[in-house]
Amino acid sequence: MLKATNLHAGYGGSDVLKGISLEVPEGSCVALVGANGAGKTTLARTLSGLLVPRKGQILFKGKEISGLPASRIARKGLCLCPEGRHVFAPLSVEENLLLGAFPRLPSIGPFRRKASADLEKIYDMFPILQQRRSQQAGSLSGGEQQMLAIGRVLMARPGLVILDEPSMGLAPLVLKEVFEAIVTLRKSGMTILLSEQFARNALSVTDSAYIMEQGTVVLEGPSADLAKNPAVAEAYLG
Amino acid sequence: MNPEILAYTQMAVSGALMGLAYALVAYGFQLTFAAGKAVNFGQGELVMLGAFVGLTLTGIGIPYWLSIAGAMAVGTGLGWFVERSAVRLALKQHNEGWILLTIIIGLFAVSAAENIWGREDKPYPVPWQDGSIDFYGISVTWPEITIAAGALGAMILIEIAKRCTMFGIAVQAVSADPDAAELCGIRSTSATSLSWAVSGAAAAFAGTIIGPVTTVGPTMAAALTLKAFSVAVVAGLDSAIGLVFTGIFLGTVENLSGFLLGSGWRETPGLILLILALALRPQGIFGKKIIRKV
Numbered sequence: 001m002l003k004a005t006n007l008h009a010g011y012g013g014s015d016v017l018k019g020i021s022l023e024v025p026e027g028s029c030v031a032l033v034g035a036n037g038a039g040k041t042t043l044a045r046t047l048s049g050l051l052v053p054r055k056g057q058i059l060f061k062g063k064e065i066s067g068l069p070a071s072r073i074a075r076k077g078l079c080l081c082p083e084g085r086h087v088f089a090p091l092s093v094e095e096n097l098l099l100g101a102f103p104r105l106p107s108i109g110p111f112r113r114k115a116s117a118d119l120e121k122i123y124d125m126f127p128i129l130q131q132r133r134s135q136q137a138g139s140l141s142g143g144e145q146q147m148l149a150i151g152r153v154l155m156a157r158p159g160l161v162i163l164d165e166p167s168m169g170l171a172p173l174v175l176k177e178v179f180e181a182i183v184t185l186r187k188s189g190m191t192i193l194l195s196e197q198f199a200r201n202a203l204s205v206t207d208s209a210y211i212m213e214q215g216t217v218v219l220e221g222p223s224a225d226l227a228k229n230p231a232v233a234e235a236y237l238g
Numbered sequence: 239m240n241p242e243i244l245a246y247t248q249m250a251v252s253g254a255l256m257g258l259a260y261a262l263v264a265y266g267f268q269l270t271f272a273a274g275k276a277v278n279f280g281q282g283e284l285v286m287l288g289a290f291v292g293l294t295l296t297g298i299g300i301p302y303w304l305s306i307a308g309a310m311a312v313g314t315g316l317g318w319f320v321e322r323s324a325v326r327l328a329l330k331q332h333n334e335g336w337i338l339l340t341i342i343i344g345l346f347a348v349s350a351a352e353n354i355w356g357r358e359d360k361p362y363p364v365p366w367q368d369g370s371i372d373f374y375g376i377s378v379t380w381p382e383i384t385i386a387a388g389a390l391g392a393m394i395l396i397e398i399a400k401r402c403t404m405f406g407i408a409v410q411a412v413s414a415d416p417d418a419a420e421l422c423g424i425r426s427t428s429a430t431s432l433s434w435a436v437s438g439a440a441a442a443f444a445g446t447i448i449g450p451v452t453t454v455g456p457t458m459a460a461a462l463t464l465k466a467f468s469v470a471v472v473a474g475l476d477s478a479i480g481l482v483f484t485g486i487f488l489g490t491v492e493n494l495s496g497f498l499l500g501s502g503w504r505e506t507p508g509l510i511l512l513i514l515a516l517a518l519r520p521q522g523i524f525g526k527k528i529i530r531k532v
């Protein structure tokens with residue numbers, strides 16, 4: 001479904017990604033594991049169009065997408081839930097969710113009604129969001145904001161969703177809830193690319209994984225195998 | 239009532255109503271700043287062009303109401319054009335060149351207006367030019383009522399559109415976090431263009447309601463830019479209510495000082511207000527936000 005070949009990308013002078021190739025087959029759940037600064041976020045931004053690659057190819061559903069604006073790529077169904085949540089702080093929780101479905105909703109008119117079935121699903125998955133639906137997103141706790149960011153990206157009914165470090169800064173209980181949501185999504189057949197710094201949770205919920213170091217892929221394979229690999233265990237299982 | 243007090247009150251009321259027009263022009267600054275972190279320093283020039291276009295249309299026999307629509311159409315196009323042709327380029331390069339570029343476009347607009355319509359001030363006749371309503375001896379003319387109703391109505395309408403349509407919510411999203419908005423499938427550059435177009439339409443509309451009260455001429459542009467800018471600096475760039483109160487305040491003070499000190503002093507309060515605001519808020523209105531963006 002998503003296939004990147006020999007990607008080079010970066011900021012300013014030097015490349016952060018130095019020839020990354022990866023593939024996310026339809027219906028699979030793939031982990032991207034790497035330490036601080038390995039380039040996971042840079043890769044996520046490049047795949048979603050926020051950063052234009054300097055070299056290489058990105059195919060989504062068989063079509064080249066590199067160089068397209070991020071909004072076009074999102075409309076094609078490749079959606080990123082960005083690192084650090086990036087909820088729209090001054091807007092309400094429900095408005096944030098509605099914005100996730102923006103391309104599908106009428107610009108003027110009964111957009112709330114049109115989105116109500118999707119809203120319902122998100123509220124079932126994260127009941128706390130329903131309680132806070134008219135609250136400003138900026139006033140939510142970190143964990144609630146992460147749930148909102150995931151809810152927002154799901155409102156787009158994505159073909160493939162990239163989750164960039166959804167566990168960042170979360171308390172264990174919230175972390176559990178977020179990972180349960182990922183397992184539910186995976187069971188529903190959604191294609192997922194999950195970027196994580198710590199491999200234990202990521203490898204346990206994914207089919208296969210890529211291990212990144214300094215802008216390159218150093219290991220790849222089925223998640224279960226990588227979890228048993230002593231080198232991975234030492235570096236990323238902590 | 240004491241005739242002297244009555245005269246002052248009359249002046250204050252007329253000034254306050256005109257102040258609402260300043261608020262509307264300043265509101266145009268807020269609109270573009272929210273979406274793209276830039277403003278049009280030729281906003282007063284757009285007001286002037288709107289007034290001239292409206293005036294020309296009524297001159298060829300088109301009814302006042304339709305002349306407003308025509309002026310707004312031109313304002314929409316011009317607002318959009320300024321953003322596309324100049325501002326976007328400067329912002330893409332993360333510099334403040336848009337300040338100079340919008341000033342230059344404004345200067346160009348003034349000389350174009352002088353060439354097309356001449357330098358003299360012209361009356362902008364409206365069907366209810368001479369009507370007025372009296373409240374306890376204070377008379378308010380219909381054109382003044384049109385300013386108040388039009389300016390408040392336009393701001394309320396745009397505020398409703400911002401909150402209650404998906405378009406408006408999307409523009410707010412772009413203003414809060416352009417990258418995240420892109421990830422939601424919202425083209426942030428289109429949202430910025432839309433804001434500039436609406437801001438241009440609001441400025442042109444302001445011209446068609448101010449013109450009947452003040453007359454129309456190329457010199458109105460710079461004065462209006464200055465006043466609207468003072469109002470925006472004092473009220474800040476995020477509260478429409480603040481603009482309304484500051485606009486009313488400036489309009490009142492300006493009319494009273496013109497009345498008390500002579501008409502040459504009319505423009506002084508706007509300038510003093512601006513200097514005070516800049517002195518009390520040395521980071522200016524955009525200082526902080528631009529630095530954060532770059």
Ligand SMILES: Nc1ncnc2c1ncn2[C@@H]1O[C@H](COP(=O)(O)OP(=O)(O)OP(=O)(O)O)[C@@H](O)[C@H]1O
Nearest residue numbers: 011016034035036037038039040041042043165197
């Ligand atoms: N906006 C930026 N401008 C310049 N350099 C950047 C920028 N963002 C990231 N970098 C650099 O790119 C490298 C990779 O960063 P990236 O955020 O992609 O890593 P990461 O794997 O996501 O790390 P983390 O686990 O901390 O999120 C780092 O060396 C970082 O300093």
Ligand SMILES: [Mg+2]
Nearest residue numbers: 040041083165
């Ligand atoms: Mg990261």
